[in-house]
Amino acid sequence: MNTALKKEDKWNKFKEGLKKNSFLIWTLLPGFLYIIAFFVIVAFFLLKLSLTSYNGGMTQESLTIANYLKLIESEEFRTAFVRTFIFVLITTPLQLVTGLIGAILINKKFKFRGVVRSILLLPLAIPTIVTTATLLLLFSKGGHITSLLMGEYPWFPKITQHEISFLNKESLALGISILGKVWRDTPISMLILLAGLQSISEEQYEAAKTMGSTTIQNFFYITLPLLVPSISSVLVLRSIEAWKEFIFPYILAPSYPVLGVLIEKYYVQMFDPGTASAIGVILIIVILIGTTVLNWILKKMQSYLVKI
């Protein structure tokens, strides 16, 4: 009798709590259910598909690690992995440098600062597919760049005799995708670094000036160490983006697939969701490992750079 009462009491309290917080629950629940539902779908089916082997679009065997074994042995996957790694190694620092240059340029106060900043943010506004289209037109056969290098314009020296087909050479094709990626995403790193630059107080520079420091010394002994947090976040975020890059190499270097392009190849063209998912899972793991390692390196560097 007593326990039943207690139970009812608890239940009533629970109901009361629900009623009291009903506004909170009704506002939060739909959105989070949406996210959780997709989260579960993505996690569950990605794993399930990656553990299912397919042949010609039909399920062949489930709960097997055949896909992973096949990938580890395949030459194609290994080269794609190395390619992606090189892509990350070049793109990430490059975006840091271009972003830093942009941020330092904009950080000065001048007349048309707002306008210049808006112009430098333009790459973010252009749909990525349009950026790839532009690069495709510029670098394709008979496009501006090949004509330029062949000396067809009177004001530019002749550099090669033969037409270079940029998109059919691995290093060049990947180089152009890196160029596109950096062009498009520099504004993001620029904005993060700009926020970091603006949080450095003017007094520090003035104090240094009274001690007779030069601009270059200022940069290396004040700006850079204080910018370490922003630099770290740029490197981490940009490297994640670079790992999962799809669209630039997909359009500009389709014959030299990176991991993202390989996923498209298996999923859309070869009707093999199993292998595609296995690559997807590997990609997630690689990103996790890569980010952890990068964080570790950055921490070491920070303790080395900032000596207090």
Place this chain on the structure above:
Amino acid sequence: MERRWNLQKIIWFAMIILSIFIVVFPIYIMFKYSISDRSSWITGGRYPVPWWPFKPTFEMYKYYLSDTRFWGNGFLSIKIALLTVALSMFFGAPAAYSLARYKFNGKAVLLFLILSIRLIPDISSVIPVATVFNFAFLYNLPVTLKVALAHTLLGLPYVIYIAQGVFETIPVDLEEQAHIMGAGKLYTFIRIILPVALPGLAAGAIYVFLLSWNEFVFSYFITATSSVDVLPLPVYLKSLFGAFTPNPVSIATLSLLVSLPVIVFTFIIQKYMVAGTTAGAVK
């Protein structure tokens, strides 16, 4: 001393000009192609591809603007984007309001959850999403809805983030006064807070609209694996590249038509766009 400062300023100015050039040059090239005559491309080796608009003409624009296929694809893109905005706002705005106003257990967990969905690379998460949409009982869903549901997943975290900031700028007094006058929480939210927050929310809405308008990966995977004739504009643009001899004038024109609304809107909501971009997990 004075001279060195001048040198520094010259370098700085040159760099500004250079970076503006790097940003504007590709856009100019697109514009140039789009209003050039076809013979600017097929030169037959008589002269190199000209840098300036060649026999300027709006032929291609006229062609596209009277092309039913273009309009069909364009309307699909608009429908997807509007539906994405509606869904993200419906799910996101109330959640953002509660996150901004109330303290409760597990708030940090919820916030982490929002972020974590963006940490999964979209090229990985697109596989299960596209596969699930191809299940028998979902296969007949309209493409608009399928793509919009996927885009909402991308847009929702941004809406929650941006809207939370907007609600935080509204003084709490406003709600307290309403409560004193006897208004309930829901009434206060819908009739008092939402109208005040509207300009900020509109910026968030535009941001999500552009996100959906530009999105390629989900649109492409979902439309490629189901049989459809009408494609979202970015996917349609991509399908032109594959043609035997891609026609630069046509690609450039379509590219500009796709970019134009984005460029215009971006200037309007730049302030919020900056906030959204630097918010962490970035697309």
